[in-house]
Amino acid sequence: MVKVHAKPRRENSALLDIRNLKVEATVYSPGEKPRDVTIVDGVSLLLKRGKVLGLIGESGAGKSTIGLAAMGYGRGGVRITGGEVFLNGRDILKGGVRDLRRVRGSEVCYVAQSAAAAFNPAHRLMDQVVEAALLHGVATKAEAEKRALALFTKLRLPDPKGIGFRYPHQVSGGQLQRVMTAMALCSEPDLIVFDEPTTALDVTTQIDVLAAIKDAIRDTGVAALYITHDLAVVAQVSDEIMVLRDGRTVEHGETRQIIEAPRMDYTKALVSVRSIEHEEKGPTPMPLLSVEHVTAAYGGGAVKVLQDVSVNVHHGQTLAVVGESGSGKSTLARVITGLLPPIAGSITFADRTLTPRLADRSKDDLRELQ
Structure with a gap:
């Protein structure tokens, strides 16, 4: 596949280097003075090309906040108040708006949990999948569409040649989620942030999509942050796992070590499986x-x-x-x-x-x- 602007890849080099990241927000409670709360506190991580780091933890642990910070972005009311975020050797937090705009969509892409919110209902899927690649000049239209077709096939989408002509409302939620993954991969970024992209998928499709995501990462040599609360999911796709709680790192290690021999009590609690007891109730006649x-x-x-x-x-x-x-x-x-x-x-x-x-x-x- 020919690219308009080829990017040199250093296979063993660190692509993403986050150092002592601190993220805060101001809370305004009725009848009280505004107060600052820490969402992420001193988190550091190193991610090499071709590797997948899974970020796991309960709701509010700071997973998505770290993923967005890897793009130099914070949600409304949230501030990155400390640390450094190096992408391809550059601290993107020191760049201006134009610098970040060039980085997003070409060097780093984001796959959200809600596919429906990521698409314009008035445009066909193919036009939206190739848009970032065209805007950033990494491919011609013909090359981008060829790349998108290959991704549709790789992600096990039905009718790969025809699905690009459909509108978002004409495909199922699971299919739309896979199209969004193809949209992120189409511009061949260096880093992809997956923010629980398979949560809404059925189990069979989830397994296929996870396998396709991992294959695509290996084939292109990119790196990925995979954010989830599901340990079974992250175990399938990640090389390493970072366990988070209350904005801090609890444990970080290779996937096999985290799953089979966790060191921290909180990680052990996540790994252990408990059945939920429930009372069977007989149905009423009508x-x-x-x-x-x-x-x-x-x-x-x-x-x-x-x-x-x-x-x-x-x-x-x-x-x-x-x-x-x-x-x-x-x-x-x-x-x-x-x-x-x-x-x-x-x-x-x-x-x-x-x-x-x-x-x-x-x-x-x-x-x-x-």
Whole structure:
């Protein structure tokens, strides 16, 4: 693959070097004076090319804050008050706005948890995937589209040649998440920050996407920060793991050591698996919700997603709908709530038949079924 501007790669050199990072925010509580709180406190890490460092910890541990700091960025109200962030040997915190703009999208890319928020609904997927590569001059349009097609295939997207012509709303959530990963990889950055990109994916798709992400990182020689709260996920994709708690490093080591022989009590607690006890409750005789022989489609009936689906849910019962990305899980929910009228079948709730369209449902229907 030919690039317009080739980047020299030093295989064993440190790509990202974060030293004593400190991030603070000001909290304004009613009736109290503003006070500063520390979100990240003295975190240091070194990441070489071709390596994946997993950042793991509970909510509020500082994982995403560190990932954003690797791009020289802080969320609203958050300040980077100490430390250094070296990317390709340059302290990006000392650069101006223009310098950071050149770095983001070419040297470092970000893959967010919410794919839907990353795409413009008015533009086709292919146009958005290749946009960063074109803006930063790292490929011609033909080269970028060829690269995107290869990534679609590598990420196991259905119909790789045709999916780029679709709009964001025309693909499933899992497929859109993989397209966003392709968008980050298309400009061939030096560093990718993955902020829980597979959280919304089903287990089967998650395994495939994680394997594809790791293969792509190895093939291109880039480095990656992989942020997650799921130890099983980070164990699949990371070479090293950093465990965080309350903005501080608890433990840092090779993935195998962290998983098999953690040293710190907090890490041991994360690694240990505990079952959750629950009481089985028998269903009531009559179902609360009954879906009968529902068929649903998009594009005026051209693309059938649900075909002759029936399901009952009783009072006090929780029904899990499981399937691969694109199998119709979210579509079933849309049909039940009236957001997508079915082309066949019926839905009964609380012993009354629901109208297919949301706009035609009663206030009681809207209040009781959400």
